[in-house]
Amino acid sequence: MAERPGASKLQSRTRAVVRPLANLAWDVERVGYERLPDDGPAILCPNHISFLDSALLMLTVPRNISFVGKAEYMDDWKTKYLFPALGMIPIDRSGGSKSQAALDAAEQVLKRGELFGIYPEGTRSRDGDLYKGRTGPARLAMSIGCPIFPVGITGTDDIQPIGSNIPKWGKSCRIEIGRAIRPERYAGRGAEHLAWRSMIDEVMFEIREMTGQTYHNVYSGEREDESAPPAGRVGTVADEPVPDRQLELAAAG
Numbered sequence: 001m002a003e004r005p006g007a008s009k010l011q012s013r014t015r016a017v018v019r020p021l022a023n024l025a026w027d028v029e030r031v032g033y034e035r036l037p038d039d040g041p042a043i044l045c046p047n048h049i050s051f052l053d054s055a056l057l058m059l060t061v062p063r064n065i066s067f068v069g070k071a072e073y074m075d076d077w078k079t080k081y082l083f084p085a086l087g088m089i090p091i092d093r094s095g096g097s098k099s100q101a102a103l104d105a106a107e108q109v110l111k112r113g114e115l116f117g118i119y120p121e122g123t124r125s126r127d128g129d130l131y132k133g134r135t136g137p138a139r140l141a142m143s144i145g146c147p148i149f150p151v152g153i154t155g156t157d158d159i160q161p162i163g164s165n166i167p168k169w170g171k172s173c174r175i176e177i178g179r180a181i182r183p184e185r186y187a188g189r190g191a192e193h194l195a196w197r198s199m200i201d202e203v204m205f206e207i208r209e210m211t212g213q214t215y216h217n218v219y220s221g222e223r224e225d226e227s228a229p230p231a232g233r234v235g236t237v238a239d240e241p242v243p244d245r246q247l248e249l250a251a252a253g
Contacts, residue, residue: 152210
């Protein structure tokens with residue numbers, strides 16, 4: 001029998017044990033958590049500024065949540081078994097059939113009525129700014145028919161900056177769950193890839209509103225001539241080519 005992808009009972013047990021310790025170590029302000037549904041599928045799309053982002057979100061949400069994570073974690077004995085057991089779905093970011101298995105697993109998680117988390121920027125921000133979102137989460141949301149909840153995270157980069165292996169104790173951070181963005185709002189808006197882009201632009205707009213980050217209208221790692229704000233809540237899009245589905249859903253830890 002194939003292994004069931006996504007979070008298991010180990011995550012809920014870990015949450016029960018580790019959450020009180022995390023509350024002692026850091027002051028985590030939680031905003032908007034009442035917006036999350038008690039059941040049914042939903043996608044959470046946070047900004048990504050620290051290695052701790054996934055862990056703290058997992059510890060603070062009331063339900064199990066599975067995350068896409070880079071396949072390189074499977075090469076390290078310290079994380080090879082632990083991370084998948086806690087809900088990480090490894091994805092090979094080289095694309096093609098190697099990535100497709102992770103995307104199929106993500107769909108299984110959502111079809112089971114569970115929570116799924118993915119970073120729309122695709123990687124951690126190296127400078128703390130916010131970058132253009134990739135359309136993979138919107139594609140999943142429209143395929144499954146489930147909402148996306150933007151998540152704004154601030155302060156985790158002070159707790160564990162990029163390059164640091166050990167979190168700093170006594171720091172504070174804030175995690176805000178934004179309002180639901182529902183795929184039916186974008187149904188029938190013409191070309192499918194324009195609807196995907198419009199939906200994910202709205203997600204990035206909401207994240208920027210929650211975090212106050214400087215927004216760059218390019219994908220992380222690309223150069224830009226000038227910054228531009230993301231599209232507003234109703235979404236305005238450019239007629240861009242349809243990107244590779246596997247690469248669009250790739251996310252780094």
